Amino acid sequence: MTYLKKLKIGNVELENNLILAPMAGVTNQPFRIICKQFGAGMVCTEMASSKAIFHNDQKTKRLLNTEGEKRPISFQIFGSDEETMGYASKYVSKLADIVDINMGCPAPKVVKNGDGSKLLLDLEKAEKIIKAVVQNSDKPVTLKIRKGWDKNNLVAVEIAKIAEQNGISAITVHGRTRSEFYTGKADWDIIKQVKESVSIPVIGNGDVIDKESALEMFKETNVDGIMIGRGTFGNPWIFREIIHYLQTGEKLPKPTNEEKLEVIKQHIDLAVKEKGEIAVKELRKHIAWYTKNLKNSSEFRNKINTIEQEDELINYIDEYFKTL
DSSP: OOOOOOEEETTEEESSSEEEOOOTTTSSHHHHHHHHHTTOSBEEOOOEEHHHHHTTOHHHHHHTOOTTOOSOEEEEEEOSOHHHHHHHHHHHHTTOSEEEEEEOOOOHHHHTTTOGGGGGGOHHHHHHHHHHHHHHOSSOEEEEEEEESSTTOBOHHHHHHHHHHTTOOEEEEEEEEGGGTTOSOOOHHHHHHHHHHOSSOEEEESSOOSHHHHHHHHHHHOOSEEEESGGGTTOTTHHHHHHHHHHHSOOOOOOOHHHHHHHHHHHHHHHHHHHOTTHHHHTHHHHHHHTTTSTTHHHHHHHHTTOOOHHHHHHHHHHHHHTO
């Protein structure tokens, strides 16, 4: 059985059903471009606050810059106020291929305002938000959820049905509750239950970290697609590896140090072009992920964390890779 296939979300067709998850501070434009180049069927923007869009916040609007990127791109918005979510939906649907509603983010600063996964505690409100976004978007709307708020509030199946009834075109389920954050093991069984309870495409999310776990998720849950988050950290090659494995059953060799170096430099170049030299600081975590488990990598990281200029950064990385 072939699990890798084109995926249709509303009237948008993805080249394949492997999707880069939206992650704050990670899936900015440079990283999206790189993941696309290694085969991601779709990428998503970092989540944007509907209130910030409503108040014309320039910093938030910069998150939505996708100039020159390969489509399709999903734009994720969050909020718990119908009016601003409706407004944000109208605004981003002019730029996006797909509008995604975030009802999964567990971050304290998001849930304290009633946004993100907090909406899983109030399905009536969640339904109003879904309606507002769908009514104001002229692009397909998707929804990203967790299995519930905590073990006493497991609502994934219920909200998936509400979503389908209200015109949502696909749903992504992260197999953890809000109270679990990113700990423990993701519950793939709940993803399977959602898949069995609705007829719109269901995308599984949680603990896909390599080609083997991707195949496992497809087998265990029968999902239509997979969304990969933390498995991409320092590892945009994951898409290429999964595609090859699902197509041939064979494992590609890991990227060489030369290729790693090339991609790190490309990432730096894209980031500095997009944001200027300030990007050098923001890249520290990415560079740490790319070089994890390499020789003397902690020493290397300590030094990286003191560098603020692009030239100095490139020179130091070049020197380091010569030692490997």
